[in-house]
Amino acid sequence: MMSMRCPQIPLALYLIPARPSTCWTCHLKLGSTLGALQSGQLEKKPMSSPRLGRRSCNFTKVSELDSIALEGHAAADTHGHSLIAINEKAEAALRWKLDLHILPVVAIHYLLCARLAGLEADLNMTGTYDYNVFLSSIYMAFVSFSLLSNYLCKIVGPATFIPVLSLLFGLFSLAMAFVQTFRAGVAMRFLLGMAEVGCFPGIAYYLSRWYRKDELGFRLAMYVVCTPLAGAFGGLLASGLLRVPSFGPIHTWRMIFFAEGLLTIVIAAGSFFFLADRPETANWLTAEEKALCAARTKSENVGALVVVDELKSKVFFEGMFNLTSILGGLLFMCDNLIVQGLGFYLPSIVQEIFPGMSTVSHQIRTVPPYLVVVSTAILLPYLSWKTKKRALWMSLTAPVMIVGYALFVVSDDATVRYGACFLIASGCFALVSSCNTWSAINTTSDTARAGAISMTVLGGNLGGLLSTWTYLPQYVPHQLPGNIINLGASCLLLILTLVLWGWQHRQNTLRNRGHMDHILDGKSPEEIAMLGTRHPAFRYRQ
Numbered sequence: 001m002m003s004m005r006c007p008q009i010p011l012a013l014y015l016i017p018a019r020p021s022t023c024w025t026c027h028l029k030l031g032s033t034l035g036a037l038q039s040g041q042l043e044k045k046p047m048s049s050p051r052l053g054r055r056s057c058n059f060t061k062v063s064e065l066d067s068i069a070l071e072g073h074a075a076a077d078t079h080g081h082s083l084i085a086i087n088e089k090a091e092a093a094l095r096w097k098l099d100l101h102i103l104p105v106v107a108i109h110y111l112l113c114a115r116l117a118g119l120e121a122d123l124n125m126t127g128t129y130d131y132n133v134f135l136s137s138i139y140m141a142f143v144s145f146s147l148l149s150n151y152l153c154k155i156v157g158p159a160t161f162i163p164v165l166s167l168l169f170g171l172f173s174l175a176m177a178f179v180q181t182f183r184a185g186v187a188m189r190f191l192l193g194m195a196e197v198g199c200f201p202g203i204a205y206y207l208s209r210w211y212r213k214d215e216l217g218f219r220l221a222m223y224v225v226c227t228p229l230a231g232a233f234g235g236l237l238a239s240g241l242l243r244v245p246s247f248g249p250i251h252t253w254r255m256i257f258f259a260e261g262l263l264t265i266v267i268a269a270g271s272f273f274f275l276a277d278r279p280e281t282a283n284w285l286t287a288e289e290k291a292l293c294a295a296r297t298k299s300e301n302v303g304a305l306v307v308v309d310e311l312k313s314k315v316f317f318e319g320m321f322n323l324t325s326i327l328g329g330l331l332f333m334c335d336n337l338i339v340q341g342l343g344f345y346l347p348s349i350v351q352e353i354f355p356g357m358s359t360v361s362h363q364i365r366t367v368p369p370y371l372v373v374v375s376t377a378i379l380l381p382y383l384s385w386k387t388k389k390r391a392l393w394m395s396l397t398a399p400v401m402i403v404g405y406a407l408f409v410v411s412d413d414a415t416v417r418y419g420a421c422f423l424i425a426s427g428c429f430a431l432v433s434s435c436n437t438w439s440a441i442n443t444t445s446d447t448a449r450a451g452a453i454s455m456t457v458l459g460g461n462l463g464g465l466l467s468t469w470t471y472l473p474q475y476v477p478h479q480l481p482g483n484i485i486n487l488g489a490s491c492l493l494l495i496l497t498l499v500l501w502g503w504q505h506r507q508n509t510l511r512n513r514g515h516m517d518h519i520l521d522g523k524s525p526e527e528i529a530m531l532g533t534r535h536p537a538f539r540y541r542q
Contacts, residue, residue, distance in 0.1 A: 086296055094289055098210050101284055103222050105274045106162070106203045108267050123182045130182060132468050135344075137186045139465035141193025146458035147320070149198030150205055150450040154311050158206035159277035161198060163268045168195035170264030177250055177258040201457040204436050205450050209278050209308065210293065213300050213541060214388050217437035221381035224433045225374055278308050301444040302537045308446045318532060319443050319451025324540070327500045328439035328452070329459025331394075334493040335435055336463035337470070338401060338428040341486050344471045345479060346421055352414040352477050373425040380430035381437070390438050391501035391542045394431060398494035401427040405487035412478060431493070435460070438500075441541050444532045463489075504540035511536055 125131055153161040172195055176188045207219050250258050276282035279293035294307045309315070319325065350365045357365075380397060384390045404423035407416055439456040443449045470482035510516070516536035520528065528535065 086292065090292065091296065094292055095211075095215065097285070097289070098293070099219070099222075101274075101282075102207070102210060103219060105271055106206065107223050107226050123179070123185045125182055129472070132472065134182070134186055134189060136465055136468040137189040138193035138196070139461060139468060141190045142197045142461035143458065143465055145194055145197045146201070146461050147454050150201045150454040150457075151311075151316060153198060153202045153205060154316070154447060154450045157277040158202050158209075159275040159281075160272075162202045162206065163271040163275065165195050165198050165202070166264055166268035166271065169199075170261045170266075170268055172261075173257050173264060174261030177254040177261065197461070201436075201453045204440060204453050204457075206275075208440050208449050208453075209297070209446065212296060213441035214385050216441060217381040217390065217433050218378075218385040220437055221378055221430075221433040224429070225377045302535050306446075311447055315445060315447040315530070315532070316451040319445075319448030320455040322452075322533065323503065324442045324500065324533075325439045325452040325455040327496055328435055328456040329462075331438075331493060331496050331500075332432075332435040332456050332460035333463035333466075334489040334496070335428055335431045336460040337467045337489045338405075338424065338463075338486050338493075339432065340464045340467035341470050341482060342421065342424055342428065344467065345482065348471075348477060348479070349414060349417050349421065353418060369421045369425045372422050373429045376426040377429040377432075381433050384434060384437075389542065390434050391497055391504075394434050394438075394497045395494060395501070397427045397430055398490060398497060400424075401490040402487065402494070405483055405490055408483040409480065409487055432460075438541075442504075442533065444535065444538060445529075448532055501542055504542050508539050511539065 123134075125134065156164075169192060172188060172192045176185070176192065179185045179188055203223055204220055207223075208216055211219050276284070279285060279290045282290065285293065298307050346366050346369065347362060350362050354361065354365060380393050384393050387393075401424050404420040404427070407420035407423070411417060411420075436453060436456050439452040440449050443452050470485050471479050472482070475481055514536075516534070519531065519534060519536055523531075532538070533540075
């Protein structure tokens with residue numbers, strides 16, 4: 001889109017009046033806009049019509065920044081054409097400001113979770129599957145409350161919901177340092193899961209209020225990358241804390257929970273003062289920036305009249321129970337099964353390579369794979385952002401994991417297996433943000449997005465629960481059954497990616513041919529806003 005710079009507006013946001021929409025090729029009613037064009041107040045601009053596949057036009061008018069951002073005004077016409085053209089430098093400056101204010105705060109909410117030295121002995125874990133039961137207790141909470149968490153987040157608001165959960169997690173972590181029995185440990189792990197379950201989907205949902213759809217994956221990756229970083233620095237931190245002299249009942253693994261709990265409480269308390277619920281409540285944005293932030297996100301949601309809509313259960317569940325969200329959940333289930341399984345198996349491989357070393361030395365040697373994958377966990381979402389493609393990069397990444405697990409299955413050499421960890425980790429961590437982004441961006445409202453993320457994260461939590469039972473004590477050291485299961489999950493992930501990619505491409509083709517245009521007949525703007533992905537101008541982002 002071409003535009004002239006407006007000297008009156010520093011951010012140079014160029015707007016088209018939301019009503020009436022005007023498009024010559026689509027033969028819409030021009031109304032008073034034609035007179036404005038003839039008088040020279042509006043500038044005719046060529047614009048490609050996604051529905052008709054040929055050149056059409058819109059009219060651009062420089063107006064007040066908040067006109068499109070206002071509640072009740074659309075930022076895209078009925079054919080999916082954006083009604084705004086934004087100066088790229090202004091948008092880049094806003095995006096950088098959002099990154100600096102939002103990403104550091106949400107990133108530090110990630111807390112390390114690792115197998116802790118001495119835990120089995122101190123809690124009298126003598127049964128064959130006691131540790132698996134202990135691990136799965138937190139995932140039982142995840143699965144039980146996954147769907148509810150984002151519903152509550154929508155009601156309360158992410159700026160309050162996320163810090164409250166973090167505060168509870170810190171308190172429960174602190175309490176975990178004092179448990180004395182296996183049953184008490186399982187109960188506390190379940191409570192930790194209740195507190196933690198809403199953090200990841202809540203943050204993904206929160207970021208979607210601030211960023212364009214193609215920007216979301218990379219920003220979510222900046223939070224997700226804390227997972228391998230925590231695996232790396234968590235191992236270093238654990239090795240340091242295990243050397244700290246005990247005081248009272250606080251020693252070894254208890255020291256880790258105690259320190260983690262205190263740190264989390266401090267972070268959560270500070271977050272109440274830094275997080276803003278939505279652009280219009282951010283005191284660190286100017287009025288002009290608030291309008292720009294709202295207008296640019298609303299322009300990508302065809303039919304949307306508001307940035308943050310009121311909670312409607314029907315819309316929430318429509319966001320959950322659609323093919324993209326369901327397959328997205330299955331994709332994340334496969335990926336998280338692999339991510340968590342690798343976390344359980346990597347320490348065993350290190351012990352096999354270095355059998356005579358201490359627990360502290362083993363912790364340190366689990367660090368390199370996590371450090372290596374940080375780059376890939378950022379690179380893949382970055383490429384997805386710049387190319388506006390997700391399925392392509394996911395389908396290229398899955399085979400890397402397949403090769404890694406194939407090496408696990410066919411080789412008994414511990415060094416080869418250690419090298420395979422780098423292949424697997426470089427792929428699976430990169431897909432965490434991609435799976436959730438793919439579901440989130442294929443919605444048209446804030447409420448539907450919350451539902452879509454809930455379904456996807458539920459799938460991931462099911463994968464995490466399954467992972468606690470894939471590596472069992474009787475199969476040490478080679479863990480053939482668990483590695484075969486994860487090899488199958490890697491293959492299924494590739495197949496599901498290709499299936500969803502193909503289905504979305506087919507749907508877009510049908511919409512381009514006008515097969516769904518009749519849906520708009522006789523509908524009011526409010527009814528059109530409720531169509532969601534059924535809107536004929538909606539296009540799936542692959």
